[in-house]
Amino acid sequence: MITKALLEDIPALVTLINSAYRGETSKQGWTTEAHLLEGKRTDEPEMTDIFLDPKNTILKFTENDKIIGSVLLVEKEKQLYLGMLTVSPELQNSGIGKKLLAEAENHAQSLGLSSIVMTVISAREELIAWYKRHGYADTGEREAFPESEIHVTISDTPLEFIFMEKKV
Numbered sequence: 001m002i003t004k005a006l007l008e009d010i011p012a013l014v015t016l017i018n019s020a021y022r023g024e025t026s027k028q029g030w031t032t033e034a035h036l037l038e039g040k041r042t043d044e045p046e047m048t049d050i051f052l053d054p055k056n057t058i059l060k061f062t063e064n065d066k067i068i069g070s071v072l073l074v075e076k077e078k079q080l081y082l083g084m085l086t087v088s089p090e091l092q093n094s095g096i097g098k099k100l101l102a103e104a105e106n107h108a109q110s111l112g113l114s115s116i117v118m119t120v121i122s123a124r125e126e127l128i129a130w131y132k133r134h135g136y137a138d139t140g141e142r143e144a145f146p147e148s149e150i151h152v153t154i155s156d157t158p159l160e161f162i163f164m165e166k167k168v
Contacts, residue, residue, distance in 0.1 A: 005059065018041050018042065020088065055075040069087045069096040071086070072084040080116045080168075082101075085100060105166075114168065117163060131164055145159035
């Protein structure tokens with residue numbers, strides 16, 4: 001079931017997101033960034049800030065009262081920004097990500113927004129291909145990947161974000 005996440009979901013969301021993107025558990029799934037980055041993907045203060053911004057919505061996919069997927073949706077002027085699409089590593093390739101994408105499209109349409117945009121790390125070729133199969137196109141726009149205490153690059157390849165967009 002997909003519903004809007006609540007403040008009390010933050011600890012479970014932080015655990016899920018970090019498990020899917022970084023560290024050993026992320027290597028169970030195909031969307032890991034552990035070969036590119038170390039450290040955490042997010043933390044409770046960042047997630048709290050996200051929740052407190054009224055332009056942000058986090059959707060959660062729950063099964064048996066456990067959060068197994070989530071996505072961040074940010075209302076921009078004429079677009080919906082999609083970020084942190086997450087599925088529990090052991091459940092990837094089960095259609096949960098596709099269902100979250102479809103719900104993001106419904107959310108964009110309910111807000112009267114004409115497209116969804118996102119950024120993907122350029123080295124994540126398999127993920128870029130997955131988004132393309134779901135109707136997203138590379139816009140050609142690029143942005144340097146930000147360095148921080150949370151996002152520590154361990155890749156020899158310089159990282160950048162590519163921008164992708166889908167009209168809805």
